[in-house]
Amino acid sequence: MMQTILAYRSAPEAHLRHLVFIRFLVIGGLWLAIVGNLLFFTLPLATAPVVATLGALTLVNVLTWLRINKSLPVTDIELFIQLLLDVCCLSILLYYSGGANNPLISYLLVPICLAAATLTTRLVWFVTLLCLTIYTLLLFFHIEQPLLSPHQHHSHTTDTLNFHILGMWAIFSVSALLISYFVNRMANNLRTQSDWLKQRNEEEMRDEQLMAVATLAAGTAHELGTPLSTIKLLLHEMQQDAENQAFKDDLVILSTQVEQCSSILKQLVTKADQQFNGELLAVPVRLFCQSIIDQWKLMRPEVNSRLTWNSPDNGLQAVFDPTIKQAILNLLHNAADANPDNVAVEIEWDNLKMRWQIDDDGPGIPQSLQEQLGKAFVTTKGKGLGIGFFLTNATVNRHGGEIKLFSRSPHGTRTELTVPLTGQLND
Incomplete structure (x- = not known):
């Protein structure tokens, strides 16, 4: 049981590990999207700032991965700052790729959900209001991408899906999967933490009871020395005065048991000393x-x-x-x-x-x-x-x-x- 407790990780550290994993998936998808645009779609994308922003986020994620494998504790504030970095980098990418018309805008829901599942109420509201503000600004301030417009089609047929519709579907699917994965893992972490705390409380109560019993046992063992010596002396005298052989045999048995009690008390003290001295x-x-x-x-x-x-x-x-x-x-x-x-x-x-x-x-x-x-x-x-x-x-x-x-x-x-x-x- 103690092995399971020792394997327990702090909740912020576990949350940050999940965030790094999710971020690697998203970064990989964005790098593929940039390469695909350069090779096949040729959107008028400001490649330099987009690549610089995505490169910076990649570097931050790699450093974060190296950091959480160290022994330093992870705090809620650090997790909050990591979510802010995600929101800021995403805002820059959206500004250069169509703003609110880019289906990637839906990914702003992911930091909100992660904050709601892991942070305090004040920090959650900060992240939520920041995402709402960024969404609102991107409605008016962005570099237009006609191919991502909701009314832009690849053909003149009325039933052809455009990039905006397909993108909305893809981002919704990815966001749903990531949110489900992360929130489920957070719930498991919370249950693990609750079970760990419950086990710790039970162990502390047991240790308190053991200490009380041990104190009483030590006092009792100390007090038993005198009456046992008296009993041994009386039994020896009774054996000398007894005339009935059966009675003498019973006294021998009693003497053996008393000697055993005395031996146990002596062994108790000796073994306690050996254990204390590591011998x-x-x-x-x-x-x-x-x-x-x-x-x-x-x-x-x-x-x-x-x-x-x-x-x-x-x-x-x-x-x-x-x-x-x-x-x-x-x-x-x-x-x-x-x-x-x-x-x-x-x-x-x-x-x-x-x-x-x-x-x-x-x-x-x-x-x-x-x-x-x-x-x-x-x-x-x-x-x-x-x-x-x-x-x-x-x-x-x-x-x-x-x-x-x-x-x-x-x-x-x-x-x-x-x-x-x-x-x-x-x-």
């Missing part, structure tokens, strides 16, 4: 996955699970953020909470990604909660706090991964986790 090292993918399974089985000895390796132990190594391990553990715990009697885990990887598939025989996900999962404080467990899957989903997304949940038949849930691998090194 994370590449580890074999198979060893990383096996350590997760071993820790999960130690924490959930009551679970009856099946493990399938779908990739060979080829020595592939990768750098894993410590939070990825905790995210996978959370998914395994969710499956065990749903039904500890039958949990199937399949693991596979290649040079690009690692994939986990976790199947459970629990009650499944209620239809009413399927669209809300992944949000904070939404849970399918009556005793849950609703932050486990939220943290897991946020962690995996932050590292470019994805989690998918599917309902199994006749009951149960399939969880698919995909995480990109980074820093791969084959032994």
Whole structure:
């Protein structure tokens, strides 16, 4: 998802790119018209100022194309100036080629439409009034071209189309196509911008929630040290005083779980320091996955699970953020909470990604909660706090991964986790 956001361009830059593309098409058509007139029609055209104006516009467009490929930002004012250049150059060309009688006059609608689709209200009205003023002046001030007159015919028949009629049709067709293309692209840019802003807002809300949870977790981890030490001391004394062997066995299990909690807290601090200092090292993918399974089985000895390796132990190594391990553990715990009697885990990887598939025989996900999962404080467990899957989903997304949940038949849930691998090194 973040890749899509990074590909997002600013709206003015995208608009200017489209304008440059349209301008290249129009300039190419005008150059062909000038060459065609010189070779076939020989209109009494003031070639020097027309060629100079069109050459200047061509140079501006080439420089603009080079400019927008730089890292400098594009502003609405720059786009406004570009449209003014188009209008001014077009006005000069029309003055030397028949003024308002030239069918090319209809192209003045294109800058107006582009301004209306991209600029602020004040700038739009400026462009519109400028085009209306130029059109009005060209009615009276221009160099006449008899061949482009509305009443000039090539023959004496009453049904013969003249250059004015054909030109009006051609310019209308080109203008319609360009306006449709540009306005449609502008609408797509606006939708992309809206989606980008919406995604950014959702990410900011998620980050705020994550920060709140992380702050609480850090404080809780700090406070848990003292009660865990007290519990370990009491369990040790109870083991020494206990006479019933079954009771002693239960105390051993409790001691193991408490030691596991203490180990997790210590690893939390150690891994946080390593991540902060950039000291994370590449580890074999198979060893990383096996350590997760071993820790999960130690924490959930009551679970009856099946493990399938779908990739060979080829020595592939990768750098894993410590939070990825905790995210996978959370998914395994969710499956065990749903039904500890039958949990199937399949693991596979290649040079690009690692994939986990976790199947459970629990009650499944209620239809009413399927669209809300992944949000904070939404849970399918009556005793849950609703932050486990939220943290897991946020962690995996932050590292470019994805989690998918599917309902199994006749009951149960399939969880698919995909995480990109980074820093791969084959032994």
